[in-house]
Amino acid sequence: MAPILRSTSLLALLVFQISLFFFASTLPISSGSEDSYTITGRVRIPASTAIGHAAKFSNIKVVLNGGQNITFLRPDGYFTFHKVTAGTHLIEVYAMGFFFSPVRVDVSARHHGKVQATLTETRRSLTELVLEPLRADQYYEMREPFNVMAILKSPMGLMVGFMVVVVFLMPKLMENIDPEEMKRTQEELRNQGVPSLSSLLPASR
Amino acid sequence: MAMAIRVCLLLLVFLSSAIVSFSLYEDQVGLMDWHQRYIGKVKHAVFHTQKTGRKRVIVSTEENVVASLDLRHGEIFWRHVLGTKDAIDGVDIALGKYVITLSSQGSMLRAWNLPDGQMVWETSLHSAQSSKSLLSVPINLKADKDYPILVFGGGYLHAVSAIDGEVLWKKDFTAEGFEVQRVLQPPESSVIYVLGFLHSSEAVVYQIDSKTGEVVAQKSMVFPGGFSGEISSVSSDKVVVLDSTRSILVTIGFLDGDISFHKTPISDLVEDSGNAEILSPLLSDMLAVKVSKRTMFVRVGGEGKLEVVDSLSDETAMSDSLPVADDQVAFASVHHEGSKIHLMVKLVDDLDTVLLRESIQMDQHRGRVHKVFINNYIKTDRSNGFRALIVMEDHSLLLLQQGAIVWSREEGLASVTDVTTAELPVEKDGVSVAKVEHTLVDWLKGHVLKLKGSLLLASPEDVAAIQEMRMQSSGRSKLTRDHNGFRKLFIALTRAGKLFALHTGDGRIVWSMLLNSPSKSEACERPSGISLYQWQVPHHHAMDENPSVLVVGRCGSDSSAPGVLSLVDVYTGKEISSSDIGHSVVQVMPLPFTDSTEQRLHLIADTEGHVHLYPKTSEALSIFQREFQNVYWYTVEGDDGIIRGHAMKSSCAGETADEYCFTTRELWTVVFPSESEKIISTLTRKPNEVVHTQAKVSTDQDVLYKYVSRNLLFVATVSPKGAGEIGSVTPEESALVVYLIDTITGRILHRLSHQGCQGPVHAVFSENWVVYHYFNLRAHKYEVTVVEIYDQSRAENKNVWKLVLGKHNLTAPISSYSRPEMFTKSQSYFFAQSVKTIAVTSTAKGITSKQLLIGTIGDQILALDKRFVDPRRTLNPSQAEKEEGIIPLTDSLPIIPQSYITHSLKVEGLRGIVTAPAKLESTTHVFAYGVDLFYTRLAPSKTYDSLTDDFSYALLLITIVALVAAIYITWVISEKRELSEKWR
Secondary structure, three states, X not given: OOOOOOOOOHHHHHHXXXXXXXXXXXXXXXXXXXXXXXXXXXXXXXXXXXXXXXXXXXXXXXXXXXXOEEEEOOXXXXXXXXXXXXXXXXXXXXXXXXXXXXXXXXXEOOXXXXXXXEXXXXXXXXXXXXXXXXXXXXXXXXXXXXXXXXXXXXXXXXXXXXXXXXXXXXXXXXXXXXXXXXXXHHHHHHHHOOOOHHHHOHHHX | OHHHHHHHHHHHHHHHHOOOOOOOEHHHOOOOOEEEOOOOOEEEEEEEOOOOOOOEEEEEEOOOEEEEEEOOOOOEEEEEEOOOOOOEEEEEEEOOXXXXXXXXXXXXXXXXXXXXXXXXXXXXXXXXXXXXXXXXXXXXXXXXXXXXXXXXXXXXXXXXXXXXXOEEEEEXXXXXXXXEEEEEOOOOXXXXXXXXXXXOOEEEEEXXXXXXXXXXXXXXXXXXXXXXXXXXXXXXXXXXXXXXXXXXXXXXXOHHHOOEEEEEEHHHHOOOOOOEEEOOOOXXXXXXXXXXXXXXXXXXOOOOOEEEEEEEOOOEEXXXXXXXXXXXXXXXXXXXXXXXXXXXXXXXXXOOOEEEEEEEEOOHHHOOEEEEEEEEEEOOOOOEEEEEEEEEOOOOEEEEEOOEEEEEXXXXXXXXXXXXXXXXXXXXXXXXXXXXXXXXXXXXXHHHHHHHHHOOXXXXXXXXXXXXXXXXXXXXXXXXXXXXXXXXXXXXEEOOOEEEEEEOOOOOEEEEEEOOOOOOOOOOXXXXXXXXXXEEOOOOOOOOOOOEEEEEEEOOOOOOOEEEEEEEEOOOOOEEEEEEEEEEOOEEEEEEEEOOOOEEEEEEEOOOOEEEEEOOOHHHHHHHHHOHHHOEEEEEEOOOOEEEXXXXXXXXXXXXXXXXXXXXXXXXXXXXXXXXXXXXXXXEOOOOOOOOXXXXXOOOOOEEEEOOOOOEEEEEEEXXXXXXXOOOOOHHHOEEEEEEEEOOOOOEEEEEEEEOEEEEEEEEEEOOEEEEEEEEOOOOEEEEEEEEEEEOXXXXXXXXXXXXXXXXXXXXXXXXXXXXXXXXXXXXXXXXXXXXXXEEOOOXXXXXXXXEEEEEOOOOEEEEEHHHHOOOXXXXXXXXXXXXXXXXXXXXXXXXXXXXXXXXXXXXXXXXXXXXXXXXXXXXXEEEEOOOEEEEEXXXXXXXXXXXXXXXXXXXXXXXXXXXXXHHHHHHHHHHHHHHHHHO
């Protein structure tokens, strides 16, 4: 693989060009280009994570420093930011259907624009500026497939279930209780004078 | 019994503590939301119709969009929105397959694949200074030969290969201060002619070898008068410019590198000489000059002699020249006549030959024609047909062909500047309500289908039927009010000064209106709109009057330009009145008072420190006089770092003043030290926000009283060094400080400083809390901080006995002068995305919990529950706190993909989010604008007060039927058993 981390000072580029156009003597050495560097990186979307979303490079944006510069991907997934000053920068990738971690990029002035990159979400440092999505985003809820349990769990299902329980199980429960014991408890309750529900409601008076 | 209550309570708690995130099933897309895609006002257009197949036009716009449009229907094939600082200077097609765009003042050259819009290459060009830029793409006659693309910008001339974007050579003109005006590439020649001005007084022609970039020859000649900069090439070796006084036309011939001047005073050509203007289109051997509202066609003779051939009195828009068959060149001109526009295509050589003359009825509210682009095609009878793409004053884009408008695009909506909401008319008696369901059978069928859909048993045809049924049944696009307040109008003001009323149901334009100047004076032909206010919202009184909005405009771009007020009827879209107010507009303040016809009182401050009351009626004046002492306002001078508070003083003195003009006095000033703090953001609460409860009960039966004040101002400042972009400052150099300032007294209530942080700050202020987003340089991550403000002076009112005995101060009047005792709680979290704007949902009564709507830089909108930004979050919340719905503290805010309210759509170029309450408490309208428009209805706590559209009536019916059947069956069974028991 070609070296991904390529950052050339424009001065170096100029020197190169001067040597190329040696006879074109009008080329001056531009001032202010010493601290201007280039960041080149690559976005790679693994084929396995591209579910449902066509991983089209044409709809992916790469954003430098929260909107200072916006660039797009070439067909091979490479992107370049030109004229970047030395310092610490932030690169974000926005692709529909994917979540990318922002990348902290340190462009060193001492080492002629050497680039160090760290994913800010996972704090993982990258040896080369190849950005991959942390996860694939699913924007819609999935419809649950047809399922008897889902119907039973719905309020209506619970209602029906409760009815079934009352109709079929309650008589069985009542059967199990000893009729004499039942009578005794009923009498006890009557003696205690437990207020019934109807007497609690003011409307019933 | 008690058990049942407990179970119910537990269930309730369980339901309410479940984190409600906005979520949508894929088949629900388009039920409540709509999305409209725009591109903005077209600057350049290039047709691509040569090949058979899809005919398209490539456009670049003022919103920094490059797009490919279908020429047949006007749909967007693809588009790209470049960054805000990446304005497009030129667009062209190279090699028949690449779209070339030049942007960022001639320093960025990109090539896009014509069919699908994939970027092919990108080249950054060297630029040393800002200058005008120029893109010259050679017309490829032979496809196999790679002619370079020539770009001038930033003092350099570059030759770039069209195939891979490689810079072939560059020529530096920075040292001389040479401005390239024209680059001419004669076909079949290896020499390029570059004409430019040196210090705008000397014409220089370079001849450059197109292969190597070497200067072959150079000629220069000084013109004593100096040039004005406007230039028109008339042929391959002649250009015409205006001199600096704009009264002499100078023809510059540079044949074979020799320069010759030929001066022609404009007064020789036309009697009424005024300031002349060269219209930009390039016509061969012909020049269009505008002198005092007349457009003249001037032919350039062999020796640079000029003669007027034709003139048009109306304001005329003209296209570039277009080569048609037989070496002829044609151009189109469009002029207005009454409500019609006349399109004419003429031959340049012979202006009497009109190839095409069409008259088209044009909507008055589109204004004048600004730009024309023409394209020709060969008809079946071998003659030339023409289609014209025109850009109107309201930024709309129309394609004219065969005397009719083939398609139109309302591109004005790509530059919305202000939005307000309006109600629809009430449904009158006698107006028949559209029958939604016809018969019970149809109704049942529909619900069975829905049930199938929700159980995933539906076939694709069924799904389509369900979708269609949903779209129709809700009657959502009717033009009347509904019970839930779901149908509303969004009134949008665009940069072109046009008002649009958009229906929330389907997003269609109900009416549109271009603002007119009241005085029809020359200085102010078309006022530019600044902002929108609700002028009259009848609900208690004056019910028979239509609601209206106030549009504040300005004659010109300068802030001291006189203002224009316009009142527009919301139901009809007609202008009720419009007036020149005779003073400038700095700030518009809607007051919380209305008169007997429910017109809201507004104060408008001008540049001289006076305020003016509107409406100018004696009733309004008497209302205002009553509240004269209680009107305060503040101004923010961002550049100087000063915030001032003002109060009313007296009526204006002076002969021009009327009784509605008042002078003001300064009450207080807050001065930020300019060497350490620079104001980057100020924010107040929305004035119409409803707060339901002042108290907040926490888990341990403790009561916190919210400090709810309308007069709080949130101010964020950063160190001057940190005001730039991320990466331009080190953490030690930058600090972010936020303030909460009372705007009546100027008292700083709270100050919070974040060391090592910087802007941009995006904040939202609601009830008693502020949430703001900024960048933390130390962690190199974005952070979100919430600050909640509570009232300390009411904190003692916890004791029930105090309340019972009346020993509380809850009913004590609250004065803005009293020194508030308040305390704040705050918490910060990381956030993983850059943010463009933040808004908050608003509901009718303020009961429903709130969601933050975060517009990310990826142009999506994320709904984040307010409970995630609650300063009471702790690492391990107790059981009681959990029941209350406090989420365990995490260091960063979650980004749940299902809570993107824009789901799989993007609101390209997002600039703002507007929320408005519906009548139904649980629901809020959300409208987002940018280059695109997006609308949806949100229910931050789900629709707890109504059944959703998805509610399965069929399942309910089936259940009831099943229960009835079960009752009947069991009754029969029990009867039988009883009988058999008796027989026993």
